[in-house]
Amino acid sequence: MKKKSTYGIAIPILNINLFRKMKLILLFVAISFLQLSAVESYAQNAKINLSLSDVTLEEAIKTIEANTQFVFFFNNSAVDMTKHVNLDVKNGNIKEVLNQILSSYKYRIEDNKIVLLGAVQQDGKITGVVSDAFGPIAGANVVVKGTTNGTITDMNGNFSLDAPKGAKLQVSYIGYITKELTVGDQTNYTIQLAEDSQALEEVVVVGYGTEKKVNVIGSIAQIGSEKLENRSTPQLSNALTGQMAGVTVIQRSGRPGNSGGEIRVRGVGTFTNADDDKAATKSDALVLIDGIPGKLNDVSSEDVESISVLKDASTAAIYGSRAANGVILVTTKTGREGKVSVGYNGYVGFNTPTALPEFADTWQYATLYNEAVGREAYTQEEIQKFRDGSDPDHYANARYLDEVFSRKGLQTGHDVTVNGGNAQNRYMVSFGYLKQNGIVEKNDYQRYNARVNLINELLPGLKLTTRLSGMYGNRKEPMAPGGDDADNMLVLIQKALRFPGLTPTILSDGTFGAGRELHGTPAGWIKSDSFYENPEFSMNANVRLDYNPIKDLQLSAIGAYTYTNSEERTYRSTMKLSGDRVLGPSELKHKMGKTIYKTFQATAEYNKKFGGHSFGILAGYSWEQEDYRYVQGSRDKFPGNDLPYLNAGSPDNQKSVGTGNAWAIQSGFGRLRYNFNERYLFESTVRYDGSSRFPKSKKFGFFPSLAAGWRLSEENFFKENESLGFISNLKLKASWGRLGNQNIGNYPYQSVYELGQNYPFGDTYTQGAAVTTAVDPTIKWEETETIDGGLEAILWNGLLSVNASYFTRRTYDILYKPSGSVSSVLGQKISEMNTGELKNFGWEFEVGHRNKIGDVSYNVNANLSIIKNKLTTLGVGNVEQLNGLVGNGSDLFVGYPINMYYGYLSDGVFLDENDIKGWHDQSKVTPNPQPGDIRYKDISGPDGVPDGKIDPNYDRVYLGSRIPKFTFGLNLGVEYKGVDLSVLLQGVAGVTGMLDGFAGWAFRGDGNIQKWQAEGRFDPANPTRYPAYPRLEDLSNSVTPNIVSSDFWVQDASYIRLKNIQLGYSFPKKMLQAAKITNLRVYVQAENPLCWNKYKPGWDPEINTSGNYYPILATYTIGVNFKF
Template sequence: MKKFNKPRNRNGCPWRFDLKMKLTTLFLLVALFQVNASTYSQSTKIDLNLNNVKVFDVLNEIESQTEFKFFVDTKEVDLERMFSIKVKRETISKILERVFKGTDIVYKVLDKQIALKPGVKEENVDQSSTQEMGLKQLTISGTVVDDSGTPLPGANIVEKGTTNGVTADFDGNFSIEVADANATLVVSYIGFSTIEVPLDGQTSLSITLQESAAGLDEVVVVGYGTQKKINVIGSISQVSSKDIENRPVTQASQAITGQMPGVTVIQRSGRPGQSGGEIRVRGVGSFGADANALVLIDGIAGTMNDINPDDIASISVLKDASSAAIYGARSANGVILITTKSGSNKKFSVSYNSYIGVNEATELPEFANSWEYAEMYNIASGSTSFTADDIDRYRAQNDPDNYPNTRFLEDLFSRNGIQTSHTLTVNGGDENNKYYVSAGILDQQGIVPKNSFNRYNFRMNLNNKLGEKFELNSRFFGALEERKEPQATANKGGGFLDQLVQNAVRYPATFLGRDSQGNYGIGPESGGTPVAWLDSKSYLTNPTTRVGVNVKLDWKPNDDLVFSAIGGYNFTLYEERSYLGSQRLNEDVFLGQSYLNQQSNKTIFKTMQFTGEYSKEFGSHDFSLLAGYSFENEELSLFNGYRQDFASNDYTVMDLGSAENQQSGGYDAEWALQSFFSRLKYSIDQKYLFEATMRYDGSSRFPENNKYAFFPSAAVGWRISQEDFMQGVSWMSNLKAKASWGILGNQNIGNYPYQTVLASGRDYSLGGGLATGAAYANYKDANIKWESTETIDIGIESGFFDGQLTFNATYFNRNTTDVLFKPSASVSSVLGVGISETNTGEVKNTGWEFDLGHRGKAGDFGYSINANFSIINNEVVTLGLGNVEQPNGFVGNGSDLFIGYPMQMYYGYKADGVFLNDGEVDSWPDMSAVNPTAQAGDFRYKDISGPDGVPDGKVDPTYDRTYLGSRIPKYTFGANLGFNYKNFDLSVLLQGTAGVKGQLDGYAGYAFFNLGNIQTWQMDGRFDPDSPVRYPDYPRLEVLTNSGSANTETSDFWVINSGYLRIKNIQMGYNFPDAVNEILGIDNLRCYLGAENLHSFNSYRKGWDPEITGGGAYYPILTTYTFGINLKF
């Protein structure tokens, strides 16, 4: 039976109630529910004005206006019959008389429920007549939700063994009449496991459905459309809004970390507005061109920064050729499809999501106190630069103006940045018009003073049916963003936040920050310190405006054919003002001169696309063919200007600076891409699946003879679980084998790399004098072409016990040829000029992906586990023109690219501890080529090889450096754990990497580097000649210049394991019960506590996050503690 349910229509009520109001309200509610049902049916007046609509639509409209609910067996009542009606303030009885006049349909009214059934018309309805026509008298009500408490509108509730059934309304609520108090209800919902609920005398139920891990009816977003997961052959990973909601992520890239096999997200910084991660899909596929994945938002090219995470409905990552080849030239590094939320045909609803959070650094290195620094410096320098009296005064801290203990890094990261987010959403519509409108505000305060990121965003998504054959989908969005940062003063020269942080790492505690009279310390280079710079008028502001529209018009001339026209326009205006001001440190030191650099970068992206798709079922055969055309164009325009010597730091308008030495510049650029594509899908009995994709791309970035390229793919699948011989295997709900092959492209290089340009300033001799001339600055390859990536995928998908347990495994092989690469300097020296990108080189990524899912329930307790694990082997196959054979047998560029090894490798020495005394130096292989003054506490580098390929008693850079590891993780993994008990829920996201190396150098890695500081781990673990150990945590202390020493040569002491396991997110929530929501006049209220980047387990350098490498320009990744609410009206 079909039941029409009207969503509850609540009018909001005040937030506060006194006791008298509560009791009065309760009394009135009780009294109202006692009113005779006939009073409601007789007093309710209905207005209808419907022309040539289905009877179904008439009944639906009645439910939308009233509290009536219809019980209909669609096999007995024709709801497809067309009908017209126009009434004003008419009763339900008279309307139904008109609707069913001339038919054998009768209606029965009980309470506010109406049953429709063929039969003999009866004018007066009483209890006995109601029972005779089969309307049951025991009312069972309840709510159907998922394991997080989210209502499941449209869930089916059927009395077992009968056709008596209803569907849940928009809030998951239902009411069904049954005859037997011990009946059993069968509850089902698409994508969830069906369950049976014995009543056992209960009349009020709270039913929780577990999502079917098999997800066979789940819809997956693919290129230019969607597919049921059951029919997907390609390698696609998808997360929904449920997987990313309520997390304090400011950029969408952070939301997918650890949630997809084969997708690696590395977050290098927690800097507000710039904390998005590097996304790598199945390794790194190029060492010359950009390796970033293509990002499409509702089918239009964009970036992960272009969207508020709250507006995301799903994120799909296309990883293999069969899924990504539809995007051809830009898909070699994977494709990320972001789909935004849409309106529904349900009641008007308002949602408000908000959180407040506190940010702090995940890790901060600890530095020596001023007296400790002085003691260690004396040891390192072998002198008494600091006297015993100096050290005592530093330790006493009774004269901080002259003997300070300034904690520069701690003072810089001194605050707990507050982060708030507010998103208001309006959603609703009907069968013909749907709308989704959202507005959001994000305010993220950094842990550095004067550092913040703000975003104001708006989105409106509309879906409108224009008659029977046309449908218009419109997407409008806008965002205003602004990033603010402090800077160093003008004398530091481009002192951006990076340099400010780096010097806070560098400067030891012996330097004064600010004295008791308000004067600033001058620092080690008489240019001030971070304490002074933070108080200066220097600043950086970076406002960005984004506006876009995406319109899609569908024309469906018949049920099998649809034509679509798509138009997109994105406008981005990026502006930056960097002012380095003057500043007086004290009476004697003034820092200048001030200068302002200002730039404006405008980007306009336009696209138009046309597709046609024919889909048809012929018995057991399912066939579809998609064909399309796409044109994309992007125009870039940049202008920048520079002036110096501003009279006042308070007036930083470009026109107020000195015209002397002023500078200006700019450029315009443009690129375009034209494409033709098609896709064929065919299946038999939904068991044997086939798919082929073809794309023909033409890019302005390549010369005429190589402008176009063809990118094909093919895939096959076999749903073994659907075979007859598997029907007796009840415990296996799904088993599918699949394989794919294809070729993908990469055009992520400059706009016109094939054009040779002239450079001025190339003077030459003419007639005994010097004439100004121009010459070719470098060689350009006029035959440059696309990078091509051939991909092979073989996989299996399986599900057990109605999807309660799933396991998927995939093997992949990505081989990229014609890599766009600039060969090494040795090639340039032969040609006499530099050489630009050319197609030379090959790189391969092979590996495995696994994901495992399990869901279960015991009483009121439910749980879910979803884990993924990936193995990725990256290997340079050849550098082509860049192949340079090293004397030690390595072939490559001599630094980080060698044939047979991963990209981004470390190349250096193997260290076997340190010399315990000077006498050991003589008994070790000769190290004079590396360290001619080796002594106790210096590293013992191993003699690995020599001219004959065997150790030769000497250690030198030619033969004794080797592979030490790579910055590309070999293993990535993640696990999403979910638990719920009644109204409580808990989720934990774990994420990590292994088989990856990192190195901290410069101020971050070396003590006393270039007038730098010393960290406590270096101080405590240093080599001590009085109690020598072979493998100390740090070699002997020495004062280092900017060029380092023999002990700072790249070696496996410095290149260390940077793998980690991180508690990425943990969240506990509580859904308030319906009774409370009823009192408050709302649909749903959820509160939660959460923590992002809570803790990481690693063996990296103490105080440094394992995702951070480099020399000390370190803005730590942030831990964010949040409290939030989800409110729905």
């Protein structure tokens, strides 16, 4: 090696004071800068004249050193000194010299020293083939690590890439373990990737345990926490929308604290009566939170580890009596081994309605009302005052709906999670806070969540799991004052929707306007002291003990206690209106309900493997009991509005009422699983339930299931076929099972006396008791039988997954109050009985794709459900309805779906008198038809053929159902160097809705008129056959021909909604290390920002309302989450 000197300065500063240290440091820095300046000056100014021909590099370097002040430093092994070079420089600088003799080497000029760094690596073209055990892999990523230089393999696994010697080559493909290798002298490479078995090892949560996904035979859909976190959905149910095939979520309202979606698993499994107090929940799935029944919308999405939906009987039958409409298993997060980790997610945003109807100005209203009634109800002078605003106290142009929906409701959420522990003890503690301001003033919802999950290994083989959770929520809403029937906020909104703004909310003198009904205006009511609040508190304690006395045997015991307390306080204040009118009296109603739920479960599970055989046996016992207590009190005539407490009201009209009830279920259950080499799969479950809701002779129900599966991909003939090597898993499956439903009242088979009945004795009435309901003493379980068959495939080790299923679901002995009433004979109501049969059947499809190309990772997941619903039998006591109900009725017709619309088919409107005379006789529907009235089609007659007459007995038909035939979702995600984007689209098709009442009919009950009605109405001066709205008429009397149920009012309620779009950025981990932050992500998102549909303007098809509603909300937020 060329000799080289080492030099430096050793300064003994350890024992000198700080001032001297600072002076020496400054002196050293100054000398360094002066030295650098001097060197740069020489290197830049030195002029060299040299000419050398065909000399070795060593000779050239010695010549330069001899003629200049430059000195070369190098390693002999890294530089070929025998290489011949040429040099010809006249009055040039050192860089010109070096570029001629060192073109193949890197160098650095330091001081007057020239350091040779080694040879320049020249990019060489390398080629190769990427394969696995079965052959070439197409689409694999081949990248020079740390650069953007890369390519993908072709259909035969081949690639070609420019890469320097020594570079790190990174080869990756979804479903395989990434491989790295160093580029050497060779130019062709054969690279074999090993399978990553993660896709085949995925575990899903099932009833009373877990199971490898590839071995699950039944129909289970599961989503993980990554699909739920960071969503600004106050109600967890709405986060499931569009995520899973066969799971339909319909959001009927955006009302804060009460906006949760209706979840239907594989259609609507039963039908209910409008007066049934369980009508809203009878078709709901059973929700189990860590194995205990609970409310899905009380759980914070940040606490959820996974949600599994059990869709068929083979998976749900182990829950027997409450699983007829599916089971939703929510598993909350638990602690993980390691040091303490703290996570935070917070967001803030605002809400706006997805759609709002637009109304005509009041001068237009007055003009069109004159047209509707055929007389001058409003003079031209009055119309002008409405138009020019010259007398706003008497001729206003108020926008009641805009005044009610007056704010962009702020929404914020904060969640903190702490977890950690060791192998013996782990913990997870979380706290959550949600505040949602509605778009209506005084309409707010707050919720606090707390959860503690502990896992303690008490002894070897003995584990204690403790889960404690609490929730406090409070919903507040405005109310109408005393003297009005608007006893909840939805009616208040309906009145804002209904009435034209002819009088102002507040007059010029500051008093409140009297409104259309002389009871004030909706926006004025909001400003009153009236209010509604609904505080609710719940607490759950769930303790589980697992013991393994011997290998393969686990004994488990679970005890849980849930306490729920719910209150409702409704205060309707007095309120002074213009003209000295006072609304009142003030009134307060205070309701309190308390529920205590207790359960004990015990299971024994034995799992054994020997040879290729694997089997598991589970046996269990379950006991549940729920007690409910309710009390209500009310008083009126309060001395003022500042003391809304019962003891401040007058006792003259005080009222009180109380009640209580209880129910219990006792069950035994079991499950047998078997598989051979994870190739042939079998599972059977049984459950025997006894319910207090049925008489002794019918108390118990038996609910079995059978399922079998065949993994063809595990067969030798399959594995040996190289052409099938891309199929990682292929499974055929089939199942059968029976489930039960007992979701009715607590005492349907018992004849009970109801107090508060009046008996006449002469001229007076005496209070007493009476049997008011006729009961069926033989009432029994409603049952559902399901048959399911399907195929599951994983291709290219998880690059693509495909699931397809066909199912039938038959519900019989439906618990229903028959329509054939006996009240006219016995003077009694009729209770539930077993009657009717319903069938749901259809297909489900799921396709998933994920991949990584270079630094870009992406995934696509799509699902589609095709579900048909059909009533097969009406049953005892039910009578086919001949008269269709206008609006959202529940007509039942054999061969058609439930929740259907039934009415006439229309064919435009009458144009003139000649048109009326030439049409069918529809006098039974339209006694005196006029131009602009709806024409109805002649469908049939007494002989089954059209008879030229429109008759309600023969000419009404099925018009559609509110149950969607098609439900679909599309989930898209992409990530690139910390930037991530996710998009969720969902929708329904093959579904109808109806705009009726104040939402669809102009001038209904002194109501308003919307712009689409005004602009699309039948115009006698320019008649058209198919206007958007028939002739205008006064609909104070609801019995008018044009608003009978017909397809004129039925709307296509199909839609595609952009449910969620989220853009985030995760900061590089190296940047966060100094702050000891392990993860930091910021994001913006929108929930429900867009909806494509054919519904009438201003109305969201998902709501399907007659005007009594709260709009669905679009939410826009910005958030941050981090962990440290």
